[in-house]
Amino acid sequence: MRVSENLAVVQTRITEAATRSGRKAEDVKIIAVTKYVSVERAQEALEAGIIHLGENRDEGLNAKHEIIGEKAVWHFIGSLQTRKVKAVINKVDYIHSLDRESLAKEIDRRADKPINCFVQVNVSGEKSKHGLELYEVASFVEAMHVYQNIRICGLMTMAPLTDDRDLLRNCFRKLAECRTHIQSLNLSYAPCTELSMGMSNDYEIAIEEGATMIRIGTALVGE
Ligand SMILES: *Cc1c(COP(=O)(O)O)cnc(C)c1O
Numbered sequence: 001m002r003v004s005e006n007l008a009v010v011q012t013r014i015t016e017a018a019t020r021s022g023r024k025a026e027d028v029k030i031i032a033v034t035k036y037v038s039v040e041r042a043q044e045a046l047e048a049g050i051i052h053l054g055e056n057r058d059e060g061l062n063a064k065h066e067i068i069g070e071k072a073v074w075h076f077i078g079s080l081q082t083r084k085v086k087a088v089i090n091k092v093d094y095i096h097s098l099d100r101e102s103l104a105k106e107i108d109r110r111a112d113k114p115i116n117c118f119v120q121v122n123v124s125g126e127k128s129k130h131g132l133e134l135y136e137v138a139s140f141v142e143a144m145h146v147y148q149n150i151r152i153c154g155l156m157t158m159a160p161l162t163d164d165r166d167l168l169r170n171c172f173r174k175l176a177e178c179r180t181h182i183q184s185l186n187l188s189y190a191p192c193t194e195l196s197m198g199m200s201n202d203y204e205i206a207i208e209e210g211a212t213m214i215r216i217g218t219a220l221v222g223e
Pocket residue numbers: 033035056077078158199200201215216217218219
C-alpha cells in the first residue's frame with residue numbers, strides 16, 4: 001500500500017476518535033515511525049504530507065537525516081544510551097525517552113539549544129519496559145530545573161501489548177492525569193502540554209484519552 005492510502009485510513013480514524021471525545025483532529029499530530037523502513041519509504045511519507053518522522057536508533061536516524069535533513073521534524077522515540085547522545089542530539093527536535101537524570105545531564109551538556117523532551121513513563125509497571133513510574137514523575141521533572149537545555153514538553157508512554165481496551169484506556173488516562181498534575185506545578189521549563197501516546201494498535205483509544213502526538217509505524221509505512 002502507498003503511504004498516502006494508509007494515511008487516508010489513519011486520518012479518518014483520527015477524526016472519528018477525536019469527534020467521539022469532543023476534540024479536533026488537528027490537535028493530534030502524526031509521527032510516522034520509519035524505524036522499520038527505507039529512506040525512500042520515509043520520503044514517501046513526507047510526500048504524502050507527514051512532516052514528523054520518528055526513529056529509535058542512532059544509525060537509522062543518521063542515515064535518514066543525511067538525506068532528508070531539515071525537511072522533516074525529527075523525533076527520537078527509542079531508549080537512548082547516554083553514550084549515543086552526541087550522535088543524535090543536534091539532529092533531533094524532540095526526544096521521547098527521557099527517563100533518568102544521567103541522560104538529562106548528557107543531553108544538557110551536548111545540546112546547542114534547548115531540546116524538547118518527553119519524560120517516558122512506565123504506566124503499567126511492566127518490568128520489561130523503560131520509563132519512570134507515575135509516582136516518580138513530579139520529583140524528576142522538578143529536578144530538571146538545573147538543566148538549561150532541557151525543556152519538558154510532555155509525557156510519553158508505551159502501553160502494554162494487549163487487546164484489552166479497558167487496560168489500554170486506563171493506562172492512557174493515568175498518563176493524562178499525571179500531565180495535568182505536572183502542568184499545575186507551573187514550571188517555566190516544563191509546560192508539559194503534550195501527550196505522546198498511541199501506536200498502530202491503540203491510537204484511537206489514546207486520542208480519546210487526550211493524545212496530542214501519536215507514533216504510528218506499521219499502519220502507516222509498514223513493518
Ligand atoms: C516502533 C515504535 C512505535 C510504532 O509502532 P507500531 O506499532 O508499528 O505503530 C511507536 N513508538 C515507539 C516507542 C516504538 O518503538
